[in-house]
Amino acid sequence: MKRRVVVTGLGMISSIGLTLADSWNALCRKEIGIIPVHSPYIKAAGKIPQSFSLESALENTQQAKNLQNALFIDATIQAIYDAGYAPETESEQVKCGVVESLLASSTKDLFEPLISSSFDRQFWLKIAGGIAASNAAVIAQAKGPCSSIAGGLQSIGDAYFTIKRGEADYMVVSGGSPEIDDNLAGFLNGMNILSPDNEIRPFGRERNGTILGEGAASIVLEEFEHAKARGARIYAEVNGFGSKFNVKLEEKNAAVLKASGNEEFTxxxxxxxxxxxxxxxxxxxxxxxxxxxxxxxxxxSSIGHLLSAAGISESVIAILSLNQKIVPPILALKDSEFDLNFVTKITKHKEKCALVHDMRFGTHSSAVTYSLLE
Known part of the structure; x- marks a missing residue:
């Protein structure tokens, strides 16, 4: 029997909101979380509000005490609570899994030990993203598949196919961005991908790079019959996933088309x-x-580039957009050279299918489509 995959839980924290509801409402109000920062490498960044409690988010976990881990756990808890499911029996727990999308847990912890005379034997536990996946699995009571190597939309694709294959009924997909410090900013600035200005100009003629943002997002994917049997609220169905790495434009285009699943989902x-x-x-x-x-x-352009959490946060907003019948606008798009139907103001719609597209700085093209259940 064909296994369908649906979305039953969402969570997000960003520079414009400490909860998904706050972030969504701020997007619709056209708020911008990118603020000036003191750094030799960048002028601005999407910083998490100071009211966020790192200690509270990491209470009762084995995480290294840094912002990325705290954001990751916070968004994961939001999504799990939103889904309203806690596997109780062993047979349920082995069909529940986790996929994470993280960079090294701390750029400070990553670079300093390499120049220190005393090497900390707990070094890898501090920076390893897999520790976050382990804690997410504990929170979700998951004893099934657990992945810590995927990124952004790729992690959603991994979870999607895991459920399609019957290896799990319920998958938690979470991603978090690292704290923005001079180590991270300096490294990415050396790659010539960061803007020297204080705003991102997506698709604009005068675009000159991206701006980093802090945040995290989480999405719960579930097998349709499993969700239906427990009376879960279903936000959307996942129709397909496509991904291509470092290939010609035509193949990147094919990856996007593949994500649509079939012609029924345009x-x-x-x-x-x-x-x-x-x-x-x-x-x-x-x-x-x-x-x-x-x-x-x-x-x-509203929250900055969340790096490993970008594709997941964009998926969360796309799914809410379908449900709320509203498309939040692109900000700072003043003069585009491209002939596309850009949304530049709050737009109501009746669409039933949305696609999320992600590119890893021009090399890796991935896409996922979501549709409302009829």
Whole structure:
């Protein structure tokens, strides 16, 4: 029997909101969480509000005490509570799994030991992203598949196929960005991908790079019959996933088309990567060739680039957009050279399918589609 995959839980924390509801409402109010910062490498970043409690988020976990881990756990708890499911029996727990999307837990912990005369034997426990996946599994009471190597939309794709294959009925997918410090900013600035200004201009003629953001997001995927049997609220169905790495434009385009599953699911809304860099031109061409009439939005100009959490946060917002019948606008899009249906103001819609597209700085193209259940 064909196994369908649906979304039953969502969570998010960002520079514009400490909860998913706060982040969504702020997006719809066109708020921007990117603020000036003191750094030799960058002028601005999407910083988490100081009211966020790192200690509270990491209470009763084995996580290293840093911001990325705290954000990751907070978003995961939001999504699990939202899904309203706690596996109780051993047979239920082995069908529940976790996929994480994280960079090293702390850039400070990553670089300092390498130049220190005394090497901390707990070094890898401090920076290893897999520790976060382990704690997420404990919170979700999951004893099934657990992955700590995927990123962004790839992690959603991994969880999607895990359920499709029958290896799990319930998967928690979470991602978190590292704290923005001079180590991270300096490294990425050396790659010439960061903007020297204080705003991201996605798809704009004067775009000159992206801006980092702090945040995390989590999404719960579940087998349809499993969700239906327990009376779960179903936000959307996952229709498909496509991914291509370091290939020609035509193949990146094929990855986007594959994500649609079949012709029945034509996305009316696309939440684009929109990082404000050179790759925006490639992404615009992909969208133009694949779905030229779709409404196009993106959220990085509001909250910054969440790196390993970007694709998950964009998926969360895309799913809410379908449910709320509203598309939050692209901010700071003043003059585009691309002929696409960009959403520049709050837009009501009747679309039933949305696509999320992510690009890893021009090399890795991934896409996931979601649709409302009829």
């Amino acid at each position: 996305p009316g809304i696309i939440f684009a990567n929109g990082s404000g860099g050179e790759e925006d031109a490639v992404e615009a061409e992909i969208i133009k060739k694949s779905y030229p009439n779709a409404k196009v939005s993106c959220i990085k």
